[in-house]
Amino acid sequence: MIPQPTTQQALADTTFTLSPDATIGHDDATQTIADRLAAQLRRSTGYDLPVQLGAGTITLSSTGADTLGAEGYELRVDADAVTITAAAAEGVFRGVSTLRQLLPAKAEAGSTQDGPWEIAGTTITDAPRYEYRGVMLDVTRHFFTVDQVKKFIELVSQYKLNRLHLHLSDDQGWRIQVDSWPRLTEYGGSKQVGGGAGGHYTKADFAEIVRYAAAHYLVVVPEIDTPGHTNAALASYAELTADGTAPELYTETEVGFSTLTVGKDRTYEFLDDVFREVAEQTPGALVHLGGDEAHSTPHSDYLTFVPKAAELVVKQGKTVMGWHEIGDAPLPAGTVVQYWGTEDEKAQALAQKAVAGGARLVLSPANRAYLDMKYHAETPLGLDWAGLVSVEQSYSWNPATLIPDVPADAVIGVEAPLWTETLDELAKVEFMVFPRLPGIAELGWSDESALDWPAYRERLAAQAPRWEVLGINFYRAPEIDWA
Template identity: 65%
Template sequence: MTRLARPRRRVSLAGLLTAALLATPLIALTTPAAAQPADAPAPALIPKPASQQALAGEDYSLKPWSVVGVSSNSKERRAALRIAEQLSSQLRRSTGYPLPVVLLAPGVADIKLSTNGPASLGAEGYQLRVDRKGVGVTAATPEGLYRGVTTLRQLLPAKADAKTRQAGPWRLAGTAVADSPRFGYRGAMLDVSRHFFSVAEVKRYIDLISLYKINKLHLHLADDQGWRIQVDSWPRLTTYGGSLEVGGTPGGSYSKADFAEIIRYAADHYLTVIPEIDTPGHTNAALASYAELNCNGVAPPLYTGTNVGFSSLCVAKDITYEFLDDVFREVAEQAPGDVLHLGGDEAHSTQHSDYLTFVPKAAALVTKQKKRVMGWQEIAETPLPAGSIAQYWGTDDARSQELARKAAAQGAKVVLSPANRAYLDMKYDASTPYGLDWAGLVNVEKSYSWNPSTLIPNLPESAIAGVEAPIWTETLDDLDKLEYMAFPRLAGVAELGWSQASALDWTAYKDRLGAQGSRWDVLSVNFFRAPEINWR
């Protein structure tokens, strides 16, 4: 049975606090030893770790008097303590036990979180061990510790994620994990332009995507239908250009305080926000807000439909670049990450010669802000600055693949977002009640069953930065619809980005995926119960 969207909901502050803590792992509470079942195989984890071993006879149950201990150098101590407190806070909620957090002293804590691991673990690698003595997660950085704690969450029964106190048992199977990511870029894109999503709703999405080791949140902030980020030097972009959304319903925008809160919340979940201002096409909201940005000096009306390719900045006007200079500066000031996305796709109303002129000039304004340029695959038609990233959204067509190779030939990295596999707004099947199908029907198996290293012929793996799962919102006007289209497919794309190529096997994956259903139920995720998965 599939569960369709409920009426649009708003997330309460209490719910947000709970969700924030749910994005960190949990530890189990004890039941009498006689009630414990026999040792089980190593738990099914997503993404699949690089190495995982079941430890027979080494199961561990948390005691009511257990302590969470933190071992970290002074530079990283604050971040490590925050991760530990997130963990303990959720455990207090679901189990009722105190679980104090302390700086680690020998013999004091049976749950040990450490950032004093060897540098060879890398920025996101970690080691995790559960045995009869307790639980240990070791990393070389707070980010690696967070990834390990996220894995620890999946070692627990799903009810450990509940908002209210639950009955045990709370056993962790004896397990040893050594893990690190295949690709450094593992993204999820959220289109807030076609339909606007509030800060609370974006936080909810962060909670969910961070469970699967996504580390980039790409926000599509400006398009024909709405401009969603405050720019003080051009205030009508939000007051007018952000006033509507698809269908003509009220839109919205993020104040600088709003956006700062999204940045902070994402950082607490070890996600870097990548802001996108799509140019030179997909710009009707800006053109409607300021007549002088149009070649004829006449502002078009606001647009609330779903067509693409009809708008363009005026490439020949100096004010276009004055505008972008201001916009990129103010957006860069709000986003501390090292990447700014300038769009560049579907510029069908821009003359090709103008496009070839525009992109290098726009890219120079991005690098002026000390940011790396990111854009959709079409930007590879132009010279790219050092450190650029081209985002492939093709559907196995020869032209798109050639653009990816052109980007790599210039030294740019490529992020793979094939629309016929990774676009989460594509319908699962012909009966899916919303979403689009221009790139085909994308069931859960198709979304998972591709290898980033071999998708594009003659594109070297060294040129691949990673993967990203975009979700466009032409037909998704509330959080429930968004979740329905994103889950379960986002978990599979996340695994493609994290797990080693040798681990990618549909038959094994779909069995592990089935075990996520109970967790998503506890978290009230409105996921699509794909019939090919044995949900349990």
């Protein structure tokens, strides 16, 4: 099972078998979860599986002890019943994710399969190590449709992640509708890497992504990258440039050449509008303002810009999030800084400075957590600027000790970013995400004492039949003895 539960004990001589007359019970808070579980099991088992208020053969209850927290749960598999108990619906959803892994892999099938549908008797008590467990999808270098993002959500939510970071603006494209600046999407969103047609999300599109993510207990974190990575915006509106001349749209993959004009009032009028409309479309607490690779922004200007941009995020009632470079500037209380270094001293120093100023950290070390890094030199997709990242290297690190001299309680979680310079279809995304993402998910969920590579690689191998049933185009890493 991935992530490894906090505690699990086998019940001797006990096996539960899902029978044709089974029912799924729920309370008022868990009906949607029950309906979704029933729908999947109906497809694979062919059973009726009526959903009912109250107890059932499988019972989902959100009336558990508050000590379980928002995401914790208890799961018990007896000979004649399965119960999942949590203090909130989100915890029940996490428990159902575990139940799906306890069932035979063919339970994930989209058509009727032969049984039996057995689960070994067990009790599990489980809760997350970190509050933030995320994955990032870059939809700027290559655009992904609403349906593709929804499929991505379905796949990643199996592993108890709770944040979906969407990188929505960059040099190559602007992907989220802003009514007050319509050319951002009309023109700035028209291309992607390689020169092909791009795309963007209307407000209705983005609302559907947010809704679907929430149904899978993922909170969307929108990113508007500033002051660099802004060519799509500059190409759309010449008034944002220093000399009033708009650059051409950019469809290559270099970085660091674009910048907003820090000394222009119009820059902050623009950002005020953008952050307002993005915040209005985002129920979550965080808005990510980027801040990375601003190589064309003079450093003194950068230090002026970051607090002003952050203030505009706070103005919308949101908490600021940004890449670790923003740690060099004064930041609002509670800011979340995302570390993406390669364990280099400069990046670590910026993270340390941010924490000293009161920021909290989400860790995304590029040489371990970046899902777009090649597995090995011959990997046909991805990049290698942060090194080659094997499945073992991606898993074998401890968030609590990665950055020296940072208190363990300053780290609130982990995130696995996926940049899409070389990824223009979902099958390629799957190839880079699986099998590394489950390991990052486990680092964010499971107790430190449970993190052990030899044991993990065996549990990871056992995921293969499930991925095959789901049709995931995963990479069969040679260091794993795949089932």
